[in-house]
Amino acid sequence: MMRETAMGFGSDEDYRHADPDMDAALDWYLRLNHGETVPDSLGRAFRAWLAESPAHLAAFREVEAVWADPVILDASRQWQVCSTTARPVVPPRRAWRLAGLARHWQAVAAVLLLTLGALQFAGPLILRMRADYRTDVGQRAEIRLPDGSRMILNGNSAVTLDFDGGRRDVTLLDGEAWFDVVHDAAHPFRVAGRFSDTWVVGTRFAVKLEPQDDMIALQSGVVEAVHHDASLPVRRLAPGQMVRADSKTISAVSTFDSDEALGWLDGRYAFAGKRLGDVLRDLEDSVPERIVVLNRSLLDVAISGNFRLDRPDALVRGIAAAAGGQATWLPGGFVIIR
Secondary structure, three states: OEEEEOOEEEEOOOOOOOOHHHHHHHHHHHHHOOOOOOOHHHHHHHHHHHHHOHHHHHHHHHHHHHHOOHHHHHHHHHHHHHOOOOOOOOOHHHHHHHHHOOOOHHHHHHHHHHHHOOHHHOOOHHHHHHOOEEOOOOOOEEEEOOOOOEEEEOOOOEEEEEOHHHOOEEEEEEOEEEEEOOOOOOOOEEEEOOOEEEEEOOOEEEEEEOOOOEEEEEEEOOEEEEEOOOOOOOEEEOOOEEEEEOOOOEOOOEEOOHHHHHHHHHOEEEEEEEEHHHHHHHHHHOOOOEEEEOOHHHHHOEEEEEEEOOOHHHHHHHHHHHOOOOEEEEOOOEEEEO
16 A cells, blocks of 8 residues: 655555664564563563664664653643544554654654554653663652662662672662661672762662762761772762762762752652752652743742652642742643743
């Protein structure tokens, strides 16, 4: 069957993306999102495909990044809420062929989102496939680890575990986690971040992956922060101290405000003298709506507050008022601050 498109005429069955790796990545993305769960056999096949070549991972991440593009997600949310017409039903294989004819990747994502109605799967699939434990935005979870230690994940966080052969290794893939580690001098406990590792024997501490660095904050006990660059100094922390590590450096040890850094453990978000823009960035893992600030001058207003995280509507309304603005909720998962 032939069809007319913005680019001319072509056959559904004959289309393939010019880049075979991208063609396969598109196919994998739709197969993984076709249904509520991912079968174990499909997950194993996907991981094997990723391991075959760095180009496979790069192509899949490009496809995934397009789906997570705010412009695409916003347009899709608006469409989902406002559309009063029936959505087209498109078989998965045909869907990616139709999508492949678009001129730009954003158009590809828009076609996929509208035809498959799969916005709920637009999260980071690689994390979903790799993580042993994961939380959604606004969700916190307490996990008892195999050695008896406790771990609490903040919203939008993910970890993998390795407790085989006496190892006690946790890798933080995204977000933030707090640990209460059972003492075991013979088996040190390690948390791997993006740029650093934290080694402990028995203690309470938190590790957070921020956009540019890892943050390690110690409540009790002793930890050592070790940069992945072995030439950099090891930082030994005492209770109430923190350190940051980025791609090239590890900071000097400094103190931190426990209420601000660890208030989320008690379901609160506390801050003092912080830019509204920085506050909104902190809340991305706690507030389900997308917040848009129309009055850009408000972003630099320094505000203070102490809010409950289980009331995101009151939280957003409070920080908007503190900055001299007003929050308005719109259909489709938007909050406007003006």
